[in-house]
Amino acid sequence: MRLARRLRAERESGELTLGRLAVLGRLERDGPGTASALAAAERVTPQSMARIVQHLIDAGLAARDTDPADRRAAIVRITEAGRSQVLRDRGRREAWLAQAMTGLTDVERELLVLSARLLDRLADS
Numbered sequence: 001m002r003l004a005r006r007l008r009a010e011r012e013s014g015e016l017t018l019g020r021l022a023v024l025g026r027l028e029r030d031g032p033g034t035a036s037a038l039a040a041a042e043r044v045t046p047q048s049m050a051r052i053v054q055h056l057i058d059a060g061l062a063a064r065d066t067d068p069a070d071r072r073a074a075i076v077r078i079t080e081a082g083r084s085q086v087l088r089d090r091g092r093r094e095a096w097l098a099q100a101m102t103g104l105t106d107v108e109r110e111l112l113v114l115s116a117r118l119l120d121r122l123a124d125s
Contacts, residue, residue, distance in 0.1 A: 006096075016061075019044070021089060023052050024061060024078060028086045032077035034067070061085055 016024070023038055033041075039049035053076050056062035061082035067073035078086070101109060 015089065016059075016085065019048075020052050020056060021086070023049070024056060024082050024086045025090070027062065027076065027078040028083055032065075032075045034073060035076055038076065056082065 015021070019042070022042060026038065026041060027033070030041075035049050035053050036046055038053070039046045042049065044052075053062060053064070056076075057064055061079055063077055063079055064074045065077060067075045101112070104112065
């Protein structure tokens with residue numbers, strides 16, 4: 001999709017991969033969770049999620065804590081540095097999108113919002 005490529009282009013070079021940024025965004029939006037829950041939500045294998053989580057922890061963007069309900073399990077949470085990274089990235093993309101949408105009519109903007117909701121529903125099915 002050309003829009004997705006354009007939004008990816010708004011990222012600064014050298015930033016996190018899209019997969020790592022997606023996991024950070026999910027942690028920021030949904031709160032802490034297990035690596036297996038993150039893997040299911042992002043539709044990746046548990047092994048892939050383990051690598052992503054370890055990279056985020058090594059970079060200081062996420063942390064792993066013991067689950068108070070089950071001392072054998074670990075919970076992954078976003079750190080303040082991770083939250084800052086997500087908010088910076090989101091802000092850049094939202095600023096570009098807001099500027100790009102200034103050329104649309106009110107009807108086109110409404111149609112775009114409706115289309116985005118439909119695409120979300122399709123992605124969640």
